[in-house]
Amino acid sequence: MKTWTRGQLAALTGCNGETIRYYETIGLLPEPLRAGNGYRQYEKHHVERLYFIRRARDLGFGIDDIRALLTPMDAGTIACGEIEKIARNQLDLIRAKIRDLQRMKQELHTLVQSCQGGSAPHCAIIDALSDGQFS
Amino acid sequence: MKTWTRGQLAALTGCNGETIRYYETIGLLPEPLRAGNGYRQYEKHHVERLYFIRRARDLGFGIDDIRALLTPMDAGTIACGEIEKIARNQLDLIRAKIRDLQRMKQELHTLVQSCQGGSAPHCAIIDALSDGQFS
């Protein structure tokens, strides 16, 4: 049966090798068997699980959320409603972050537009930040 | 001359009291004089500086950026071009974050839409995360 080393798993999934070790210490990825020299021997299910974790991370899910997704999977007791709740919650968080960043973008854009550039000793950006005359 | 305690400064600026202490230890806010009992006595310039810092933080500037904004201010050698560069850079960072979050939002939205909810043991969200058949 084919196994993978840590570096191979890292290359395969695009996940940093140190991060893999980190996922093991926090119990997100089960510890693999070891070869005679102490090297980790990852199996197919490790690869799949790490893919899952990375995809969830790419969608912004936190470690605790991922744990909450994986636990029922491991137990074979998936309740679609629970999963949906976690996903909706994540979606809400992301929408809130976007709103926040868009406010920042607006204000920053205004600030940058007000700047004449060059080596003028009087800067509109600094003035705005100092006086609180924006937003 | 009026001075403020840490708690008063916190209430005034909306900045957590512990955070004020933190800004002092990292040298962002100069250490104030102390009263006989050891209590900090903040002056007007502290209040103004903390306002500046908080406004910059609200726009997403990092501590190092803020330092880069404050240093020339302290030295009285403001070069508008440098300031503009920092601000434009921050604007770019924010735009990139927004793009990233919007991608996540899209994918998550699709996922959530695909879910039927309820206690179905078969969950479309889990499937999508497991198979990598999205994005």
Place this chain on the structure above:
DNA sequence: CTTGATCCTGTAGTAACTACAGGAGCGATG
């Protein structure tokens, strides 16, 4: 004079990694 709020210091915890330091093993080359 007691009580509760605020202040002080120093340290540790948060999220999710990332980066060493110090050592051992592996594969290829001479």
Place this chain on the structure above:
DNA sequence: CATCGCTCCTGTAGTTACTACAGGATCAAG
């Protein structure tokens, strides 16, 4: 067989920007 460079091992410390105590002193009010 020795050596070189890469990968692997462990454990620990650093990153960002705070936040949260613990343990003690001080202040203001009643």
